Amino acid sequence: MNIKSTKLKTYSSLLLLAITIVFAGCSKSKPFVPTPTPPTNTGDPAQYGTPYASVPATKDIVMYEVNIKTFPNANFAGVDSRLDSIKALGVNVIWLMPTYPIGVLKASGSPYSVKDYEGVNSAFGTLDDLRSLVAKAHTLGMAVILDWEANGTSWDNAWITNNPSWYIQNGGGTIQQLSTYSDVAALNFSNQNMRLALIKAMKYWVFTANVDGYRCDFADNTPGDFWTQALDTLNNIKTHKLIYLAEGTKSAEISSGFQLGYAFTYYGAIKALYAGSQSPAALIGTSNSEIAAIPSSGFKLRYITNHDDASSDGSTITEYGGKQGALSAFVLAAYMGGVPLIYSSQEVGYPNAINFFNNVPVDYTANPDMVAAYKQILAFRAAHEAIKTGTLTxxxxxxxxxxxxxxxxxxxxxxxxxxxxxxxxxxxxxxxxxxxxxxxxxxxxxxxxxxxxxxxxxxxxxx
The missing domain is CATH 2.60.40.1180 (Golgi alpha-mannosidase II)
Known part of the structure; x- marks a missing residue:
């Protein structure tokens, strides 16, 4: 503090005391309080709704992945009708799988082939329907994050025609596909205007639908400096506390600002354990190594299935030897370390694989005994700090x-x-x-x- 006049010195101690009191009230353990900011000419849309003030600390998150196509009528209203049941499990964060229009050109049906980053898939409903879903989740005490594909777009996205330089091209000027994904055109992160357009679209949903962050697909493929640029920009939105989940393994992603990364190796280890090819000690060793490999500020997302694995590997009922085996595996994912994930359908023991490209109606009233067990498992986790952050012996x-x-x-x-x-x-x-x-x-x-x-x-x- 600089005092420019000696006549103010008598007030310096009082001023210092006032500042100390103000800062003493700021603590990571305190609930997030949105900071009002005056409007600026940023080009951002007006804020819709009131920013959610109860986004949980990362260690306290229990996440639920919503595959909209498994819910009644495969739309936002169908998810809305199940929000009370999702909350009752002990969930406090919902991850919505992609809600954007899906490309038709060279299409596979994947929701990760995004035709419009600022659009809503009409099969799910309207922008107002999405807003209503987010608002109800907030009312029930759940944050909502959207799925984000930053690596590429569909081949009929308007960017292809309007800004071809935003895409990776070969020597002949032909736009290239993303990795092995023939339905996705690869974006060019050397183009700064493309980066800014992506970040603008990410900001759009925070303001327009009042969402609370993102799960970022195939994050390892995206340059780390882009994530730093994007998340730093989003964090300048002082009215929101945002959650960032990377579908990735790199410690640099946590350093870039993600709070959560995927526990890919733990998932492989837990499957091997139940298949009889790995020991309990090896699972614990994998868990410890995986956590030690990221900065201490980060957490791993632990799961026994997700949309990819439910499609390729089948139901948890078949993967882990039945209902009881699936529950026991979830206990390990929920209690050993990190943040637990439930994939929609898992809690009711859906018995078949789910291709997330298709509508797959799930009976969410099935197996109430499993639902009760999930509630019990998560209630114990919520009650014990040791489960969330404790030292493991x-x-x-x-x-x-x-x-x-x-x-x-x-x-x-x-x-x-x-x-x-x-x-x-x-x-x-x-x-x-x-x-x-x-x-x-x-x-x-x-x-x-x-x-x-x-x-x-x-x-x-x-x-």
Whole structure:
């Protein structure tokens, strides 16, 4: 602080005290309060609705991926009709798969072939329908993020005709496809005007539909300096707290501003564990290595399926040996570290693969016992800081994944039988004679030298 006149010195201590009080009120643990900003000539649309003030801290996120094509009538209204049920699971962030018009030229039906970055897929409804969905989610206490394909557009996107230099071209001037995706034309990130247009479109939805961030597709393929440029620009919107999820593996993406990255290696490890080709100790090792490989500010998104895997690998019911196996696998994804994801249909045990290019009606009233179990699993996670950020101590044996997590005075213990057979766990000496409370039933348990677990059973204890 500079004092330009000696006659003001008598007031300096009071001024310093006032500043200290103001800044003492600013804490990461405090709820986000939108900062009003005066209108400027930025070219951005007017803000629609009131920015959502309760976007959760990253560690507290429970995310639900919405494949709109699985919901009643395969539209926004169908999702809207299920929002209360989604919230009841323990979800606080919804990720909407692409809501943009899909290209027709050279089309495969993929929603990631974007015809208009600032348009709404009419099959889903209108802009007002999307706004209504976002507003209701906010009312229920859930943030909403959109899916974003930054790498390329459809071949009939207006940019192709109006701005061909915005695309990668060969020596003959022919626009190139993105990687192996024949329905997507690859964007040229050497073109600064293209970058600015992409960022403008990302800002558009924050203002026009009042969304709370983005899940960014194929993020590893996009130059890191673009993500820094884009996320820095979005973070200048002081009226919003935004969530950024990278479908990527690079630690640089977290450094660029993403809070979340995909847990690709963990997904592979958990599948291998249930297939019998990997050990519980190896899963814990993969988890620790994956988390250690990113900056401490970042988190991994942990899942047992998502739209890609449900399409290619099938239902969690077939991947993990049935309903009970799928639930036990989800416990590992939700409790070992990172942020858990539920893919729409997973919670009701949909038994078949889902091709996300197509409408696949799902009976969301099926298997209420699984829905109840998901609620119970996530309620325990929400109640324990140790689950979210605690230090992990492994106790696994050949068949049982066992670990303790502690954070301050919060202490939890997790056992998961990854086999479709009754297994006897040899209790380590450190746990023998200790008493815990079953986090699901409230019953007290004192461990001796062995503990029997039923096929695919899972248990969570607290001190």
């Amino acid at each position: 492994p106790y696994s044996d050949a068949n049982i994944v066992a670990f303790e997590k502690t954070s301050g005075t919060d202490d939890v213990l997790v056992f998961v039988n990854t086999k479709n057979a009754t297994e006897t766990f040899n209790v380590p000496a450190a746990l023998q004679g200790t008493t815990w409370v079953n986090g699901y039933t409230g019953a007290n348990v004192t461990f001796s030298t062995q503990y029997t677990l039923q096929p695919y059973s899972y248990l969570a204890f607290k001190k």
